[in-house]
Amino acid sequence: MIKRIFPSLTGILLLLITFARGAEIRKYAGEFMAGGVGARALGMGGAYVAVTGDVTFGYWNPAGLSSIRYPELGFMHARRFGGVVNYDYFGGALPVTRRETIGVNVVRLAVDDIPITALPRPDLPLDATYTDGKGNTLSNRPCQVRTVNDAEYAVYLSYARMQTGRFAWGASAKLVHKGVGDNAAWGAGFDLGAIWLPWRSLRLGANLQDFTTTLLAWDTGERELVSPTLKLGGAYPFIFRPLKSRLLLAADADLRMEGRKLAAQAHYGPMSADFHLGAEWVFHNIASVRIGSDTGCLSAGAGLRLPRIDVDYAFLKHDQLDNSHRISLRVRIEERKARK
Secondary structure, rough: OOOHHHHHHHHHHHHHHHHHHOOOEEOOHHHHHHHHHHHHHHHOOOOOOOOOOOOHHHHHHHHHHOOOOEEEEEEEEEEEOOOOOEEEEEEEEEEEOOOOOEEEEEEEEEEEEEEEEEEOOOOOOOOOOOEEEOEEEEEEEOEEEEEEEEEEEEEEEEEEEEEEEOOOEEEEEEEEEEEOOOOEEEEEEEEEEOOOOOOOOOOEEEEEOOOOOEEEEEEOOOEEEEEEEEEEEEEEEEHHHOEEEEEEEEEEEEEEEEEEEOHHOEEEEEEEEEEEEEEEEEEOOOEEEEEEEOOEEEEEEEEOOOOOEEEEEEEOOOOOOOOOOEEEEEOOOOOOOOOO
């Protein structure tokens, strides 16, 4: 499979390099892709780069898809910051051989029905009075003339391979679309990830997002670049057999070179870091509760594992932008007893 896709990826990279000439790296240009997917991961504060893989790993770390043993579908809907922002996700993953898995993940973040206002008489000052054609006296105040949407989409096309029993790698090609009112932008980029088990059940993960610098080209002629983000993480499960339970602890760090400074939890020069901490307690492999810290904000959640469906809920507390609620489903379509 690598021999088939490598020439295509090389061509896409060369095309991106050509179009990226003259573009500038813009801080927060790819922020909508940093929101996270899957209520299980978000209930753990987004500490998910090194956790056991599921369908959402096309987003979190493409290498994690290699541990999937049967086809999966994932769905999520979130109302963020008091319902102002709608955030939706769909994903699918398919094992194609014993060591290889492909997947697709789609993310949509939108603020819908934004009112656009205008003065009835732009030639007059605000609150000035005027007379309409029927002889009525009116005040020159803003009124709604139409509504627009601010919608952003990202599509992740992923490939993962279990190289050895303790090492896996993967890559995602990303297609990005952003639309604000009457203007739109298209873009493309790549993520590269790996997972390593160095000792017992300890899992270490890394995902270099936008490692080619994702290009966004606007229909206005403006071009901007999304700078790379390195996500590093670790996870370790503790098994309590008498209680038929397990405790999973995880920690991640997001490293950027955008000069975020005071907007990040830690910074040194242009480098900044944000941290994610999470814990999950699973009882009888059926019910689970979660708690975490998502860049300093409290997160919590719960999940229920049914024979072929997982139902998860996550809550994120935010003092300034109101709270967010996320609900997701993970569907295991069929379990295969034999694979190529």
